[in-house]
Amino acid sequence: MSKKFILLLCLVSIFSITFSKQAYSVTDKIYKELSTFSKVLDIVDKVYVKPVSEKEAIRGAIDGMLTTLDPHTIYLPAKVYKSFSSDTKGRFGGVGIEVSVKNGVLTIISPIRDTPAWEAGLKANDRILRINGQSTKSMTLGQAVLKMRGSIGKKLSMTIWRQGKTRKVTLTRRMIKVSGLKFEIIDNKYAYARIVSFQEGVSKKLKKELSSYIRKNGKPKGIIIDLRDNPGGLLSEAVKMSDQFLKNGVIVSTKGRSKKKEIKKAHRKGTLSKVPMVLLINGGSASASEIVAGALSDQKRARLMGTKSFGKGSVQTVINLDNGDALKVTIAYYYTPNNKLIDGKGIKPDVLLDRKAYLKKNGIKDSEDTKITRDQYDEFQKQAALAYLKRINP
Numbered sequence: 118m119s120k121k122f123i124l125l126l127c128l129v130s131i132f133s134i135t136f137s138k139q140a141y142s143v144t145d146k147i148y149k150e151l152s153t154f155s156k157v158l159d160i161v162d163k164v165y166v167k168p169v170s171e172k173e174a175i176r177g178a179i180d181g182m183l184t185t186l187d188p189h190t191i192y193l194p195a196k197v198y199k200s201f202s203s204d205t206k207g208r209f210g211g212v213g214i215e216v217s218v219k220n221g222v223l224t225i226i227s228p229i230r231d232t233p234a235w236e237a238g239l240k241a242n243d244r245i246l247r248i249n250g251q252s253t254k255s256m257t258l259g260q261a262v263l264k265m266r267g268s269i270g271k272k273l274s275m276t277i278w279r280q281g282k283t284r285k286v287t288l289t290r291r292m293i294k295v296s297g298l299k300f301e302i303i304d305n306k307y308a309y310a311r312i313v314s315f316q317e318g319v320s321k322k323l324k325k326e327l328s329s330y331i332r333k334n335g336k337p338k339g340i341i342i343d344l345r346d347n348p349g350g351l352l353s354e355a356v357k358m359s360d361q362f363l364k365n366g367v368i369v370s371t372k373g374r375s376k377k378k379e380i381k382k383a384h385r386k387g388t389l390s391k392v393p394m395v396l397l398i399n400g401g402s403a404s405a406s407e408i409v410a411g412a413l414s415d416q417k418r419a420r421l422m423g424t425k426s427f428g429k430g431s432v433q434t435v436i437n438l439d440n441g442d443a444l445k446v447t448i449a450y451y452y453t454p455n456n457k458l459i460d461g462k463g464i465k466p467d468v469l470l471d472r473k474a475y476l477k478k479n480g481i482k483d484s485e486d487t488k489i490t491r492d493q494y495d496e497f498q499k500q501a502a503l504a505y506l507k508r509i510n511p
Contacts, residue, residue: 154178180257187447188218189433191259195441197266211266212273212288214239215348215403216258217429223253223261226427227346227401229295230313233288238491239277241346241401241427246283247276266290297350300326302337307506309499311343312358315350315405320357327361327389339393339506342409345423345495349404352432356381359412362419364388366454368412371432373449393510394419395502398466403427410464411453421466422502430459468505470498 158178162169176192183190213232214225223245228234245253248264256264265273267290274287297319299311308330310323330337340362349355352369359368363383370380396419398410407426413419430451436444451459475497476483 180259184257187431188258189429189431190446191257191444193259193435193443193445194263195443197259197263198435198441198443211293212290213293214265216245216261216265217403218258223256223258226348226403226429229293229348230346232293233291237286237288239286240279240491241399242279244278245275246278247274249274298322298326302330303503306334306338307503308337308340309343309503310341311345312347312406314347315354315358317351317354319350320354320361323358324361324387331389336389336392338510339395339503340389341395341397341499341502341506342419343397343499344402344406344410345397345399345498346401347403347406348401348427349406349429352405352408355405355408359409360384361387361389362394362413363416364390366416368454369408370452370454370456371449372452373432378452379449393506395505396421397498397502398423398426398464399498400424400427400463402464403429407459407464408451408453411451411457411459414464414467415454415457420468420505421464422468422505423466423470423498425465426459426463428459428461428463430462468501470501474501 158174161174162171179192183192212234213229214234215227215229217224217226219242225234225239225241225243225245227241228239245261247253248256248261251264253261267273269291271290272287273290274285276283276285295314295316297312297314297316299313300323301309303309308327310326312319312323327337327340356368360383364385365383368381368383370378372378394413396410396413398406398421402410402423403426407428407430410421410426414421431447432449432451433445434448436446438444453459453464472489472494473483475481475489475494476487478497478501481487
């Protein structure tokens with residue numbers, strides 16, 4: 118271990134750790150642990166059977182520390198950080214899946230529609246066991262993202278586990294362009310909006326589409342907001358979208374280490390009220406999607422239909438580091454207006470539209486040979502939402 122590196126550790130321990138223009142004193146407890154860490158690192162450097170890269174050793178130590186926290190607190194190397202930043206703009210290169218670590222396993226939150234992952238039939242809650250032949254068992258979330266992103270046109274292989282069975286899929290990376298909103302009018306009087314992602318500007322686009330329809334035709338008879346397989350995005354967009362349909366009250370609250378809650382509330386101005394609403398959710402609806410679902414459900418503004426959501430309800434902030442990398446760290450949890458924790462729990466629908474419901478509706482007996490295509494299942498849920506709106510407001 119170089120003297121320069123040992124000196125650096127000592128200086129960090131004696132004085133302070135700084136980030137985001139704030140200084141944080143190192144406690145005696147942390148100082149003792151850093152002292153132990155530096156000794157272990159020094160021993161490894163001197164006696165380990167092979168030469169040790171200081172950079173890799175430190176990075177491994179950081180990753181190891183963060184894995185003791187939660188799956189969303191991760192170290193972002195510059196390349197990953199750059200791609201992470203591009204996600205909220207709706208354009209990036211890859212195969213089109215949002216991933217997280219669930220119960221210690223790399224798991225798909227949701228595939229993005231019309232991308233290689235979607236076309237290959239990948240689904241929410243599929244577990245990724247291998248990426249390009251390498252086990253994901255000890256892989257951090259940042260490392261996994263870096264491996265999945267790559268040059269356009271290059272192949273990516275993954276071993277997927279689903280319901281006790283494994284299969285290998287090979288995808289071709291391409292530029293992913295996410296259109297945050299797909300809007301249509303059904304039967305000339307029911308508005309349908311699929312929110313693909315809560316990227317920048319999506320709530321404004323929805324408001325524009327609804328306003329345009331209302332100017333020409335008056336208020337729609339009902340509105341379906343489709344949040345299925347929407348992995349989330351920007352909190353601000355989720356709040357703005359919820360605010361369009363709520364006159365007042367809490368939309369979402371966040372609570373961190375301090376006892377004080379940060380509360381986002383609805384405003385009366387510009388609210389589209391008294392129009393019946395259905396929100397479609399499933400296991401791929403996460404984060405910002407769950408904020409909207411929780412807000413409109415708790416305030417009795419919309420009926421939730423579909424299947425239980427993913428259960429990612431934590432707030433992360435990204436802290437830039439001097440070396441060009443960044444730290445994405447969980448700082449709070451989301452709570453619905455009724456003070457229900459979303460993280461790790463998810464949101465249950467008012468009306469369950471699962472496989473059994475599909476089979477019952479279509480008079481089909483369930484068996485191993487019974488296959489339902491994704492399009493058939495999606496359309497069944499959509500038509501069930503439409504039927505509900507027609508029943509209460511024909």
